[in-house]
Amino acid sequence: MSVTTPSEVDHDDTPAGREEPGSRPPTVSRRRRRLRPYTLAVPAVLLCVGILYPFFVGVSYTVFNFSAANPNPAFVGLRNFAEITTSAPFWNSVRVTGSFAVTATVVETVLGVGVALLLYRGGILGKVLERALIVPLMVAPILAAIMWKLLLLPEVGWVRPLLAGLGVTDYTGTDSPLWAFIWSVVVDAWIYTPFVAIIALAGLRSLPASPFEAAAVDGAGWWFTFRRLTLPMLWPYVFVAVIFRLMDSLKMFDIIFGLTTGGPGDSTTTLQINAYLESISYARYSRGITYMVVLWAAVYLISMVLVGYLRRLQNRTAGEAT
């Protein structure tokens, strides 16, 4: 088992995989052979074009005032960007999106690594529970949101009586802004903690045994071993999960839409929810897509930084190993 970034699965180290004259049947011409990878990739490229076309059409909407009410749009330059960046709803959804993504990612990472460490200990209980780990991850997020919505409903759900048993009497479900946010994070964590745990568990199982044996011989304590050995060696694996979780929760739609529809008020209105309301509900396409272009740019920049960090992390780990 090993962690590799995509482009690290590079072809430099497998020269045998490349075209070598002489080992080919003579029936295929040299030119055709050189073109072969392109021929194989053509359908995928066409597909990309087919998807990038609406993307560029969408980006072009940002400089028009296109809406259902205004089907013959006029060029407005960067006015859409100027308008949203000076509007309170935009900054509110930036704040909500950011705090949701960061909170959910942190909670899931800590919890996921914790669950992985507990399952790694093995035992009958661990083996049985590991089987059940992926259940929430395979449930559609929208269905998970529906399940939790019902679970949280004071009339039919079990959360009110459970909390009442713990002495909580002023339970309001998702009616208050703070709790709407908290429950959204809980549902996200319910689904995706197993995602982090599964990857962390695979990482734990692939760590070399010798450093731990050496630490045990030296009489190192559990905490020392964890801080100085397990965590640094596991981090490249966990970080892959962190990237996935952060990127995904920045654009999370299903859970929040299903659970709160962005409410109460605009307390859980993320950028995607806001773009949905603007463009699908009110048919103001240009306005909605401007939100999305901003989110996309942010996601893109953040992912560049994170993937760059992952590369350095893996190079360092690889360097230490040799």
Place this chain on the structure above:
Amino acid sequence: MSTEHAGPEVRRKSRIAGTAANAALIVYFLFSLLPIVFIIALSLKADRDQTTTYLWFAPTLDNYRTVLGLDGGGSSYVRFFLASLTTSVGAVLVSLVIGVPAAYAAARYRFKGSDNLMFTLLSFRFAPELLVIIPLAVIYRQLGLYDTAVGMIWVLQLVTMPLVVWILRSFFADFPVELEEAALLDGYSRRRAFVKVVLPLVRPGIAAVCLLAFIFAWNNFIFPFTLTSSSAQTVTVSSLAYLGGNQVRFNLVAAGAVMAALPPLVLALFIQRYLVRGLSFGAVKG
């Protein structure tokens, strides 16, 4: 890590730690399975039991009958379920036909734009969906693809294609080149070597990728929610629709949700071995 040379004091401590660890695991899994148990219980409740009971009630399958239209009341649930099936299977097939050659090319050859292609595909996975949906909602109406299975299969490529190509590339990259070269030396053409040697050996991996792609296509909500209205509407969208309306029957919502959640859960049983690689797009090899 080892307690072989430890005294009785240390051993007692580690036993307490073990109990605490088990307790923590049990608490987590109670949290993890609570909504599942709850929704199944709710789906088995008669109307009068919904708000008055927790776990002790006389279970009934009436809700499932109603949702499926078996009680003669009429229902479009089966139609939505089949639409989910058609669009998900269609999306996986298209991704497979287009993705297998591309993944193989990216794993075996070094060609101009190979990395660009791979990262463009990956960026589809991480782009906010509405960025594509908003223009597509306009374009689909012009082309007559709005609310059609073809339109859904097309847009679901954003979900299935990156998954298929990235994971398959990691499978092909791991495949020993020597085996292929041996076949070539035996006079096989590239294509025959691929079909006769490579494909049979990576088939379990391909099957797992298909199942995983199917699960994610099935579980998708935002595309069918925004780009279909009735004839191509999928079961995830209709589940939410049951919550709307004036008189919500929670037990019916629950029965619909249970059935919609079932296919991915069943399929997931078959891909345990490939789950780590699949979920991480080949970045972590489990």
